[in-house]
Amino acid sequence: xxxxxxxxxxxxxxxxxxxxxxxxxxxxxxxxxxxxxxxxxxxxxxxxxxxxxxxxxxxxxxxxxxxxxxxxxxxxxxxxxxxxxxxxxxxxxxxxxxxxxxxxxxxxxxxxxxxxxxxxxxxxxxxxxxxxxxxxxxxxxxxxxxxxxxxxxxxxxxxxxxxxxxxxxxxxxxxxxxxxxxxxxxxxxxxxxxxxxxxxxxxxxxxxxxxxxxxxxxxxxxxxxxxxxxxxxxxxxxxxxxxxxxxxxxxxxxxxxxxxxxxxxxxxxxxxxxxxxxxxxxxxxxxxxxxxxxxxxxxxxxxxxxxxxxxxxxxxxxxxxxxxxx
Numbered sequence: 040x041x042x043x044x045x046x047x048x049x050x051x052x053x054x055x056x057x058x059x060x061x062x063x064x065x066x067x068x069x070x071x072x073x074x075x076x077x078x079x080x081x082x083x084x085x086x087x088x089x090x091x092x093x094x095x096x097x098x099x100x101x102x103x104x105x106x107x108x109x110x111x112x113x114x115x116x117x118x119x120x121x122x123x124x125x126x127x128x129x130x131x132x133x134x135x136x137x138x139x140x141x142x143x144x145x146x147x148x149x150x151x152x153x154x155x156x157x158x159x160x161x162x163x164x165x166x167x168x169x170x171x172x173x174x175x176x177x178x179x180x181x182x183x184x185x186x187x188x189x190x191x192x193x194x195x196x197x198x199x200x201x202x203x204x205x206x207x208x209x210x211x212x213x214x215x216x217x218x219x220x221x222x223x224x225x226x227x228x229x230x231x232x233x234x235x236x237x238x239x240x241x242x243x244x245x246x247x248x249x250x251x252x253x254x255x256x257x258x259x260x261x262x263x264x265x266x267x268x269x270x271x272x273x274x275x276x277x278x279x280x281x282x283x284x285x286x287x288x289x290x291x292x293x294x295x296x297x298x299x300x301x302x303x304x305x306x307x308x309x310x311x312x313x314x315x316x317x318x319x320x321x322x323x324x325x326x327x328x329x330x331x332x333x334x335x336x337x338x339x340x341x342x343x344x345x346x347x348x349x350x351x352x353x354x355x356x357x358x359x360x361x362x363x364x365x
Contacts, residue, residue, distance in 0.1 A: 093321075
């Protein structure tokens, strides 16, 4: 299977469906954890004839099993955030170049060339731990933007504000990517005109602040930063691709990623657009782990294949990379 040719050059839904079924057959053979799960459901490549029939592995398996195709050496191990006493998800990445190609091409599909932007990162909670896939991606974007002012600003708001002033004077296209509570701290402490800057929220209060709905949070950002829309990134440790929202909490996926919605009380029944249920993700960039994941997020899709994240199932552990309860 030629990754760069097949996965990252998908242009039609038919191509996606064909490759997804091919991926299912490959991962059924190579991923013993996934194969065992499928066998328990009596699902195998001989009976799975459409993507709707593919079994989706519950995301919790990444906490207790090595979800990997084969047993070769890995390039990176990405870890989920977690508090004391919680098991962390582990994503064993055998070929880091696949992740790099995925986030580059995913970003460029929605925003254009990386080198057109200056990237300002406000991600203190992610910087405090190891193994963050978001930090890996952001570090790459900062480095390869080739802009001298790109960088991580942590809690140094004075330096960040000074940098923003310089970028506005230069009329430089800029993306400020930040975790929710850090952007909220910035908004509450400084009245800034960021109307020329893309503000991209990654979610995650993680107990730092009182939980707020995304609508409430984005309203504060828009008022304090003088921007019309707040952008968002939807990604997680267990995936190697990201979806993006350019406003109103409506996300779109890159061409090799698809969202399906399952019925909350019957995980094997998929729902039509505009119906709320559990989010299933097909991420074909997860070539060496599992491309078919049942998340703990709630959401709904729309007829144009965009989707909205509405919260999380009850009684699930908090995850820093997930969006806020709607």
